[in-house]
Amino acid sequence: MTPSKTLAIYARHDANLSISNSNVIETYLEFEKIAKKRYFAFKKDARSFEAQLRDYALPHFDPLEISEVVYNWLNPEQLSVLMKNLPNCRKSIYVPHHPAHAQSSYVFTLPKEKDLIVSIDGGGDKDDYFKVFLNKRNKLEEVLDVKINLGKPYRLLGLISPELYSSDAENYNLDLPLSGKIMSLSGLGTIRKDYVPAITEFYLGFMQEPHEENRFTEENFKRLIKRLGLDGRRSLNPEMARDVLATSQYIFEETIKKNVYPIILEINPSRVIMVGGCGLNVTMNSKIERELDVEVFTPPCPNDCGISLGALKLYKPGLECLTSPFSKLQPTGSNAIIPARLEFHSNKISLEDLARIISGGAIVGTMVGPIEIGPRALGNRSYLANPLIPGMKDRINSSEIKNRESWRPVAPIIPIERLNEYFETRVPSPYMTFAPITRNKYIGEFGEIVHVDGSARIQTVTAQDGWIYHLVKAVGKITGRDILMNTSFNIKGQPLINDYSEAFDILRSSDLEGIVISKKGDLNDFEFFQK
Numbered sequence: 001m002t003p004s005k006t007l008a009i010y011a012r013h014d015a016n017l018s019i020s021n022s023n024v025i026e027t028y029l030e031f032e033k034i035a036k037k038r039y040f041a042f043k044k045d046a047r048s049f050e051a052q053l054r055d056y057a058l059p060h061f062d063p064l065e066i067s068e069v070v071y072n073w074l075n076p077e078q079l080s081v082l083m084k085n086l087p088n089c090r091k092s093i094y095v096p097h098h099p100a101h102a103q104s105s106y107v108f109t110l111p112k113e114k115d116l117i118v119s120i121d122g123g124g125d126k127d128d129y130f131k132v133f134l135n136k137r138n139k140l141e142e143v144l145d146v147k148i149n150l151g152k153p154y155r156l157l158g159l160i161s162p163e164l165y166s167s168d169a170e171n172y173n174l175d176l177p178l179s180g181k182i183m184s185l186s187g188l189g190t191i192r193k194d195y196v197p198a199i200t201e202f203y204l205g206f207m208q209e210p211h212e213e214n215r216f217t218e219e220n221f222k223r224l225i226k227r228l229g230l231d232g233r234r235s236l237n238p239e240m241a242r243d244v245l246a247t248s249q250y251i252f253e254e255t256i257k258k259n260v261y262p263i264i265l266e267i268n269p270s271r272v273i274m275v276g277g278c279g280l281n282v283t284m285n286s287k288i289e290r291e292l293d294v295e296v297f298t299p300p301c302p303n304d305c306g307i308s309l310g311a312l313k314l315y316k317p318g319l320e321c322l323t324s325p326f327s328k329l330q331p332t333g334s335n336a337i338i339p340a341r342l343e344f345h346s347n348k349i350s351l352e353d354l355a356r357i358i359s360g361g362a363i364v365g366t367m368v369g370p371i372e373i374g375p376r377a378l379g380n381r382s383y384l385a386n387p388l389i390p391g392m393k394d395r396i397n398s399s400e401i402k403n404r405e406s407w408r409p410v411a412p413i414i415p416i417e418r419l420n421e422y423f424e425t426r427v428p429s430p431y432m433t434f435a436p437i438t439r440n441k442y443i444g445e446f447g448e449i450v451h452v453d454g455s456a457r458i459q460t461v462t463a464q465d466g467w468i469y470h471l472v473k474a475v476g477k478i479t480g481r482d483i484l485m486n487t488s489f490n491i492k493g494q495p496l497i498n499d500y501s502e503a504f505d506i507l508r509s510s511d512l513e514g515i516v517i518s519k520k521g522d523l524n525d526f527e528f529f530q531k
Helices: 046-060 076-084 097-107 151-160 178-186 193-204 217-227 238-267 282-292 304-315 334-343 351-359 392-397 416-422 467-479 500-509
Strands: 005-010 016-021 024-030 066-072 091-094 115-120 130-136 139-146 271-275 345-349 364-368 382-385 411-415 459-461 484-488 514-518 526-530
Touching: 005 304, 016 304, 024 046, 024 304, 046 076, 066 076, 066 304, 097 115, 097 130, 097 139, 097 271, 097 304, 115 238, 130 238, 139 238, 151 178, 151 193, 151 217, 151 238, 178 238, 193 217, 193 238, 238 282, 271 282, 334 500, 345 351, 351 364, 351 467, 351 526, 364 500, 382 392, 392 484, 411 416, 411 467, 416 459, 459 467, 467 484, 500 514, 500 526
Parallel strands: 005 066, 066 091, 115 271, 364 514, 411 459
Antiparallel strands: 005 016, 016 024, 115 130, 130 139, 345 526, 364 382, 382 484, 411 484, 514 526
């Protein structure tokens, strides 16, 4: 056997691995969903890294088939261990961070001439923070390098909110889950122009030494608290914290407008593509489309969990696009299914049966086909419900199911043909990366999925998406509206469920009505479990 495959790996938070054979992506592993630890990162020391590599990575491919490695941010110890465990690999290639982010988009969409790709996260290589690239003749040309770190201060400001972070300890935990919560909570606050100078200064305080433990963090917080006129407490009252977060979102957006909008207006690009961790800021993505009337695209894994895919594409420009936002990783724990058939009521149902169950008010967890690529639940690992029933969002957010804050929004799934009818946008959102404004005539009817600012983080589906599209249409025939409520099927603080035993544990202990299982999502081959 001649080794011929290329392995790409990213080992820090949101660690992931991809393998290509010639120009076809054969394997994608997102390790948080294997290790069952959100934002999983490999250990940095050689011994621990090797143990994790053998537990979580090597069982999923043949190490003898790997001929070369492409990587971003592996330390020398990790790289040495990796090469040792790939005995036929003789070549390793480092790729830079932001170009890998940029190329990750082209794993899910074909390049267009004059695509403008904006890569923003909480850092980069050496002293870069966010970059803008222009696609010319299928090559990315860097057109802007902005020395402002947007991701880190945006996330850290969540530490001042007692609704997000209960401890007022001296350590300044980066708490990766904060960004998504901040985005939701900021919509409940008011932009305070008198806060703008202090928060702007806070942002600018993170323009130094991006790869060190930032010794400026505590100093920045102290200056911020002092400029806001407080008594030294880091944790503010809830109302004031909401206003700080709303103002932070405003500064985040204004920084992008100041630096990126002029380029968009000058170049008139074919599309604007948003990547990096900040590419998950759905409010910003939608504003670019709405304010500049330009097509915007964001892949399902714009954050670091897409780095290995982007690294492959950067190294192998001819790499073919993936045709689905789902990996090949099927659920584990199938030995739990037979006992579950004895414990719960189970029966085979059709898609129309499932539509009737959901339309009638049931909240259903899905274990259908392989798991999603990226952080969003796109139907295969979701809680699905009828958003036309008042109180449904509170039920899902309650301690009996999701056990999360009441202000956290849930998302609608709609067929693409209803997009412009229901929402003020023409841009598809197949990966739940946009939050357009709901049309006035539907705000009351869709109240369960509309955020306080009138937006909704939509997922659009087409007939090519298979079972989930047909389910939305089947629900629409019953309720009169082609719309489903969707949020991630997980345990609080954990990644998407990918183990049958964990799914049955949730059914056993929660207010969930049932779980639907289907290996392939065949329209007439669902097994439904209920208490």
